[in-house]
Amino acid sequence: APLSSAGPVRTTCPYCGVGCGVLALPDGKGGAAVAGDPTHPANLGRLCSKGSALGETLGLGSRVLHPLKRNAAGDYDRVSWDVALDAVADGLKTIIAEHGPEAVAFYLSGQLLTEDYYVANKLMKGFIGSPHVDTNSRLCMSSTVAGQRRVFGSDTVPGSYEDLDCADLIVLVGSNTAWCHPVLFRRIQQNRAERGAKVVVIDPRVTATAEDSDLVLPLKPGSDGALFAGLLVHLTDQGLTDATYLANHTAGFDETLANARAIAPDMAAVASHTGLKLADIAAFYALWAGTPAVVTAWSQGVNQSAQGTDKVAAILHCHLATGRIGRPGGGPFSLTGQPNAMGGREVGGLANMLAAHMNYTPAEIDRVGRFWNAPNMARHEGLKAVAMLDAVAEKRIRALWVMATNPAVSLPRADHVLSALKGLDLFVVSENVISNDTLRGEPDFILPAAAWGEKDGTVTNSERRISRQRAFLALPGEARPDWWIICEVARRLGFAQAFNYPDASEIYVEHATLSAFENEGSRDFDIGAHSMLDRRAYDALNPVQWPVPAGRPLGTPRLFADGNFYTPDRRASLKPLATPALAATVSEEFPLVLNTGRIRDQWHTMTRTGLSPKLGAHISEPSVYVNPADAIRYGLTAGGFARIENGHGAVVLKVALDAGVPQGSLFAPIHWSAETASHARIGAAVQPLCDPFSGQPEMKATPSRILPV
């Protein structure tokens, strides 16, 4: 039982994609003492500042504890679960009857547990018959998904965190790992200190990560593809490609190399694209070429780009050309942003995928439909996040259910998003907190969802490791797990038989069974060994890296060293890149590039980390970080206020000087909202331009201007 007094409960941190194991010891008064779990392979007992402060975030003061219904005056009345669930189901039925199933959509979150995600996707894609399920993971790593699917034929991270311990060279691209994946950064630092591993940091902004590195490459925004195209050319010209691996296990190398030569024929061309010094490019290429045990890891600087898919592919091309993949200490590595971005991918949380990594092909639609005995399978890909909210604004989508995320802060053009939400015929929000910016969008119903520490399920971290989140606190008020809320609505829509789960373990077992259903090694995601788990075994589940097929219960640390991929011909598919460039370039009117990102001690929109005084002490207020030369140029003073504006929106922030921000750029954190600092919601000033393959918006390069106020 999760509320055992026998000792600490083993669970998993609810913040970043490192997925650290946590020991939580309830105090019997609604709180808990928290420590790192020394047995969890992701963190081996370590926690960062955010994880260490989890115990400070468990109070109920900001929680929504009962179902709420909006009345004619715009206030909220407490209603029973039956009243709320009946009304949500009736509202969905009415809109489906009048406008068809594609008039309804779910917007989910990498904060949900895999079991919540699974039933949401099953309901929408198999029973309601709409493909419009997307998730805030679209803002996180969907370019990696698209890049890996293009090249590998599957959304597979080949390596393990252990590779960061035994690599001789670690290249961090577009990642402030020291702040955003701190426990992994400590592993990298340890490798550097004890084994002498070299660290290269590639990022336009010189961050805390660069302070502990051997080479810093502050390239121009948007030029990563040119740097890696140039590396591919260099490796070829130096005779360092693996001809046997290329011949036996890849397709498309010649066209890809010709394209790389057109983009970056030599280091001078790379210097022209990237603005880097020739000597630094040469040093990086020599290090990469001369170090077989190299991990190239990336995060949002690569993903949050209108060319994110190509950037990911450019990195994968270099690893494939040298056969440096799936080997201890060698391979490409996506650092996922959210605690369960990968678990959501596994069950089809993205609008362009079905459950168990299946695609919208006729055969796979049929397979999922037969497994679910689904009456109304969606037949084509759904709308991705930015397009989904545009469809809401245009009333093509009339009912939206938002779960565990705050799109009125986090999506590009956040003001537009907020006004679109207000126009919905039916707007439902499942939430932990009583107040946030999305709730200003006037939902018809606010449904109280269980929070971290109160719910049971699984999450998957950046190294494909499935871990249990376990409850150690009682459900407060009338809060319920997300999976329960979804299943109750499904029951009222007439689908009781397919959503009759007594607990999360049976959902997980169904998910595991689907992953192995008619899958004789044709898909990467297979956890068939878990299809026989009973409740006790599910409760005791140890962290394990998928695939976990029948007969391999200890999972799979690495893939692809054997050259077997998931494309139809089993070869990795290399393809030419578009010419590297930003989606929108600066102009006389908007001469600066606005970059957005995380700070060390806050998480997303601060609804949990904002409760910790300790975390608030690191950076207590939102600022725009400006290069000192630009501050002089634009008449800005440190500590004064400035207005950032562009064609999408405007924000007002305090000015902080930061020589690590390159001239011509601004940096602003993503965390503050209208709730926590009026006029500081940076999403209002982020452009909605998206990668054509992944649909991920370019959130790190919006042309803008800045004015003192």
Ligand code: SF4
């Ligand atoms: Fe949590 Fe990430 Fe920190 Fe680990 S590194 S404790 S998962 S926030």
